Amino acid sequence: MIDEVMMLRHGRTQYNLEHRLQGQIDVPLDIVGQWQADQTGYALASHYYWAKVSRLAADPEAIAQPGAGAAERSDIRQWQEAPAAARRMVVYSSDLFRAQQTAHAFADLMGLDVTLDPRLRERSFGRWEGLTRAEIKAQDAEAYASWKRHTGGETRYGVESRAQVGERGARAVRDIIAAMDAASGDTPTTLMIVGHGSWITATIGTLLGLDPDGMNALGGMRNACWCRLKVRHTVNGRTIAEPLFELEEYNKAPAIADNADWENGPADLRGPHTPDWQPIVW
Template sequence: MIDEVVMLRHGRTPYNLQHRLQGQIDVPLDIVGQWQADQSGYALAGRFYWAKVSRLAANPGLIAQPPADAAKRTDLSQYAEAPAARRRMVVISSDLYRAQQTAHAFADLLGLEVICDARLRERSFGQWEGLTREQIKTIDAEAYASWKRHTGGETRYGVESRAHVGERGAKAVRELIAEYADDTPTTMMLVGHGSWITATVANLLELNPDGMNALGGMRNACWCRLKVRHTLNGQPAEQPLFELEEYNTAPAIAGSADWENGPADLRGPNMPGWRPIVW
């Protein structure tokens, strides 16, 4: 049974650096994005270390043993009896490569499988995919302004509406929860995209997806966390209920390092600096 959902946005890509709309174009992480994914992966692997213990308890043959002439063997019962053995972690990623890279930066540390699922794909930006904001304004300033105001002018260019992104995202989350409806308490890590995460969380919390102040955007390689409840007043709920516990959380290093640009020793002479988005 899924009782916790974590949603992690992918690290920086070249399109993010250039402020190009990626949508469903398959763009990999750049060097700074890989660093961001790794830093978040380290932080989350530390928090969810129990998931490694859970995996080893379920697969005791993977637990390292000393040579036969050692004084003691590794005590497998410690893993089987640990409270962690009674939980499970599943990692599910958008099938776009930048999300897969970010998922593996976390999952590989704990020895967990990454399951790819196209239902977690980013919002489609239609004819605007690959364009910068300046290019979009040149093409249709009115539609751009409407997009900025959350009044839907972008949809005339085949851009998926925020409401639709939230609906398909929430549907995917509920379907995945139903797929793990056994008795094992489970944390589900979903690795995907900023617009998808924001719209999906808004839908799950029954917020207006076009509300200007409902939820802010997600930074690269940051995460949110939702508690999932399956009962209401002691009775089974008709569908899962969600409570937002964290939103747009970054690892501790983001507070002391230049998160958007990465460490100086990663930035070559031809790499431009990241600039805040100016609408």
């Protein structure tokens, strides 16, 4: 039974650096984005090391064994009897490549499979995809101002509304939980979802019952940062029809982000043709 959901945003891309709306355009991580994904992967792998133990306990053939001349074999009971083996983790990712790269930066350390799901794709920005905010404003200042005010002017350009992306995301999360719960029964399970900033913010808002167009709801997500939700299947000891969600962490970064330039990465990764990242100016 899934009792925890992690949502992780992908690392930086060249479009992020240039402040272009990616939407569902398939763009890979840039060098700093791969560094961000790796640093977050290391941090989460340390925190969730139990997931590697659980995976090996379920597949003892994957436990490393010495050669025939060794004094003894690895005792697989140590993995199978460890308390960590009582939980499990599953990893889902948007099928867009930047999300896949970020998912594997964590999952490969743990030996976990990554399941791709197009329902986890970023918000579609329609005919605005690939454009900067300055280009959008020059094209249609009124629609741009409406988008900025959260009054929906962007939808005339085929942009998926915040409500639509939130409903799409929340439905996907609930469907995955229902399918996983049916398959795993009472085994406590953490669901890791790797996706995109606008999708994560809208989905969490919808799961919490917030107004998707509320200006004071949830702030934007930084690259390669995560959110954590507790999932409740009962209230006062009674099973409920659909799980409830409690937000426990939002926009959380690994500890290294406090001591490094997270948006630009370390200096030895930035070549002469790599500009510095700048905050978004509306």
